Amino acid sequence: MIEQETHDVATEVLSDGGSAARTAHTRFRQLAPWLALGLLLVLVVALGFFGRSGQDGAALSPVNPAPAGAMALAEVLADRGVEVVQAESLEAAEDALSNEATLLLHDPDSWLSADQLGQLSGVADRLVLVEPTTIMLSELAPTIRQAGLIPAAEADGALPAACQVTDANAAAAITAGGFAYRGDLICFPPASAQGGPPSGSYAATAGQDIVALGNGAILSNESIDREGNAALALRTLGNNPVLVWYQPTPADLAPADALVDPLNLLPEWVNPVMLWLLATGLLAVLWRGRRLGPLVTEPLPVVVRAAETAEGRARLYQDSSSLDRAAANLRAATLIRLASRLRLPATSSVAEVVDAAARHSGRTPADLDRLLRTDAPASNAHLVRWSQDLDSLEKEIDAR
Known part of the structure; x- marks a missing residue:
């Protein structure tokens, strides 16, 4: 039973991180600023080209009904x-x-x-x-x-x-x-x-x-x-x-005239749009510039310390706010270690591990059932405290 539950947790964590809907939502959230920027740019260009009334917009034009027209x-x-x-x-x-x-x-x-x-x-x-x-x-x-x-x-x-x-x-x-x-x-x-x-x-x-x-x-x-x-x-x-x-x-x-300032040939909306694009480009550079460069390839095999792997996975969980998956991973690992220390078979259920741990630690079964089965951290601080409680439980079992 423990082996089956652990296998399910590992499969869930090592997959794409969630359901198709969750994955689509995550990717949409990452692309949302770019989609909004592109949509706004298309809207500005469309208004510039198609938002005109068909009248001559020149000042003092005899067909311009605007205040500056004639x-x-x-x-x-x-x-x-x-x-x-x-x-x-x-x-x-x-x-x-x-x-x-x-x-x-x-x-x-x-x-x-x-x-x-x-x-x-x-x-x-x-x-x-x-x-x-x-x-x-x-x-x-x-x-x-x-x-x-x-x-x-x-x-x-x-x-x-x-x-x-x-x-x-x-x-x-x-x-x-x-x-x-x-x-x-x-x-x-x-x-x-x-x-x-x-x-x-x-x-x-x-x-x-x-x-x-x-x-x-x-x-x-x-x-x-x-x-x-x-x-x-x-x-x-x-x-x-x-x-x-x-x-x-x-x-x-x-044709033989000297060249004039090309800026006078552009529509009036070009300068504001260019300034807006420049500002958004600088913001994008500041936003994305903090990211690391391309990956550096290394010849295999590469030896990575276990602490680095654990820290890297923890940072991934933190960046994606995957509290439930981090908690499930910690719970499964704790159950496996407790079953081994209590000399329980790998097919033991979670309830059997809770009963055995209660007998060896002096804690009540209800307290251990909440800690090992029902407790679900709702924040990073709660997750840290809960992991410390799991570690304390393992130390108590070892001390006895």
Whole structure:
């Protein structure tokens, strides 16, 4: 009986450590962090590629309904009889332009070269430059010059027209912010410009065929209804039956142009995802880096001390929290040694070993039955105390 029970315990311990469900649960727990990390990465990529609404997400785009877009202004212009044409390329913009058209050019990233900008000179009845750069002004509006930024202290206020331009006077005032320019006609000067060379958020040539708007935000959905932004935008862009709305993209880059920063070509979500991956990678290195390297092979036979084997198995039990299996192994070994010392046959049952141990130790059968059969340690500390009790019992038997 003892031999059979010991054989069952040994078989159970030396197998895969438990049932298929327990093994699957253990492996799933080990792989759970990696599965969660992979699922989160897939979710972020999916949201980046498929979570878009199908609308153009560019700032001041005439089909972008977001706060930074300009869809509201484009729809109002269309309701007033202006044909708003969104040009997808330089060629499309040139084809749509005529002597009865207004061209709105917004190129904050300077995708167009000087030669490409020269192709747009004089092809429209009116040219409206939104926050133009120096190269745009030099090629398309030489009489208009940059005059710096409008101070942040004025960004929350309003700029009065303070000029004789009809479109500006109709607006009376616009929200402050953006850039200031100098030209033949200047409107909406910032307070900081007083006492120095005149400049304003609105600058135009003498014939008003070229206009520079220093604050593109006045065209956006979130700001078009503030102050006189709508009046200035509608009168500036709606004076012709056709409005060509052109915002260059990387596709407009000329082949001979110098290379631009490749980071500008990436979607906006790439940088946050890269930082997140870097952080998770460092955490993974710190987490897994404590593990030992690959196993070192040694020629057989290898002599391993019994103490090392016992300690290694104990650590395996501890790491896997296998208290029940460690207790079963200790109980079986104790029963085998007690049966040998009490000169009982190997076929003796646990009850026979308990009775014999009670006679030789002076303990009650109930106490020994609890210790050798029913006691089940529930924690590491309990397991240590229980193993010490087993050892004390064996020492008592030896002493008698």
